Amino acid sequence: MTAARMLAVTVDCHQPDLLAEFWSAVLGSPKTRTWTDSHGLTYRQVELPGGPALLFQPVPEEKTVKNRLHLDLAPVELDQRAEVERLVMLGAKVIDDPADDPWVVLADPEGNEFCVLPPR
Template sequence: MAYTFQLVIDSREPHPLADWWADALGWEVEPSDEAFIRGVIAAGRATEDDTTTHRGVLVWKVGAAIRHPAGLEGAPRILFQLVPESKTVKNRVHLDVRTASDDPKGVVERLLAQGATFLHDGRQGPWTWTTLADPQGNEFCLMH
C-alpha cells in the first residue's frame, strides 16, 4: 500500500513563514474558515486562546499550511507548526526547490531580497545548487 504525506516545518511564527514560502514557491496559503473556527469555539472544542489574527483574519494559532496551485495532486501540503523554541541546529531534512526554466540567479536574488540568507553554493558532478535559509533559519537548496 502506498501512502501520502504532508511535510511539517516547526516554526516560532507559522503564519508569516507560510506566507514567505507560498510566495517563494508560487504556492497558495490555505484560506482560513472563520465561521468554522467560531463554530468549534462555540461547541467548546477550542477557545479564543487557540486563535490569533493574521492579516486581519481569524486563524488557528498553532499553524498555517500552503499547497501547490494544482492542489494535493501537484505536490504534498506543507504545514508550518507552532513550536516554542527557535531553530538551533542544522536541518536533518530540507527542501530541494527546482526552478524549472526560471533564471536561478534571479530566483536567488529575489529570495534574498525577501529575507532569505545565502549559505553556500554547491556542486556534485553535473548538478549545482545554492543553499539558502528562510527567514527563520530553515535550510533549503535552490537547484540550478
C-alpha cells in the same frame, strides 16, 4: 497492499504566518489555510497543486542545528542566479554557494535551510 499518501511536510517554527507567506510567495501558491488544533495551537498550511502541503507548526523551542530534512527547489521561469536573487528579495539568506556543486544553500526567515538547483 495499500500505500500511505504524504499529506504534508511539517516545519516547526515560531511564526507560522510569516513562514506561510514566505513559502507561498517562493512556490507561487497563494492558497493557504489556517486551522487550530484541540490544544489551541494555530497552524498555517500552504497548499501545493499535485503535491503535499507545507504545514507550519508553532513550537516554543529555537532551531539549534542543521535541518535533518530540507527542500530542494529548481526555478521554473528564471535561471538559478535570478531565482536566488528573487528569494533573497523575499527574505531568504544565502548560507553557502559552493563552487564545486550545482546548488546554492539558502535559509528561510527562521533559518531553515533549503537549496536552489539549476532549472530542470
